[in-house]
Amino acid sequence: MCSAITGNLITEWQLKHGVSDEALLEFYKLFQPNGTPHDDGKSESATSKACELMSAKYGARLWRNNSGATKDENGRMIRYGLGNTSKRINDVMKSSDYIGFVPRLITPEMVGTRIAQFMALEMKKPNWKLIPSDKRGQAQANFGSIVSNGGGIFSFISAPEQFMEIMNNVK
Numbered sequence: 291m292c293s294a295i296t297g298n299l300i301t302e303w304q305l306k307h308g309v310s311d312e313a314l315l316e317f318y319k320l321f322q323p324n325g326t327p328h329d330d331g332k333s334e335s336a337t338s339k340a341c342e343l344m345s346a347k348y349g350a351r352l353w354r355n356n357s358g359a360t361k362d363e364n365g366r367m368i369r370y371g372l373g374n375t376s377k378r379i380n381d382v383m384k385s386s387d388y389i390g391f392v393p394r395l396i397t398p399e400m401v402g403t404r405i406a407q408f409m410a411l412e413m414k415k416p417n418w419k420l421i422p423s424d425k426r427g428q429a430q431a432n433f434g435s436i437v438s439n440g441g442g443i444f445s446f447i448s449a450p451e452q453f454m455e456i457m458n459n460v461k
Contacts, residue, residue: 333415334413334414334415334448337413337414337415337416337448337450338354338387338388340453341388341413341447341450341453342388344450344453344454344457345390345457347457348392348457349392349393350390350391350392350393350409350457351391352388352389352409352411353389353390354387354388355371355385355386355387355389356370356371357370357371357372357380357384357385358370358371358374359374359377359380372385372389373385373433380429381425381429382429382432383429383432383433384426384429384430384432384433385410385433386410386411386412386430386433386434386437386444387411387412387413388409388410388413389408389409390408390411391406391407391408391409392406392407392409392443392457392460393405393406393407394406394407394460407441407442407443407460408437408441408442408443409437409442409443410433410434410437410442410443411444411445411446411447411453412434412444412445412446412447413446413447414446414447414448415448416448416449417448418446420446427446434446443456443460
């Protein structure tokens, strides 16, 4: 089993259920960016800004979700960011760079009302790939699994075209 990623929820689940490394790697690929990097090799920041601007075209709303911890003037640890409630939790689950929603039209049996579907996007530099030894990426994928399993939209994004593809597939 993937010993390089010990100590995270996915590895514990893998061991508990006897999931092979091949199956786990196939699972990781579900979260891989599938677009091409910026032609000019721009940074994660450039991708973030482009996606922020494009989100309005699709009626989506995205907010930057800064996450971290610092000590206040009395030495108390102050944590900020979605889900960053303790170091223990933050070691295995890190919320995405952008949190937001996509408006969705409910089917006729729900009388045509609209809902806001939760969306979490983790911005990455061009050519980034999720690998078993990337503990931060694994923790971000854990958060993504929670979002996806709850009916939300989650993706790692390394190019604006990937965001456009997601939004064009939202129905």
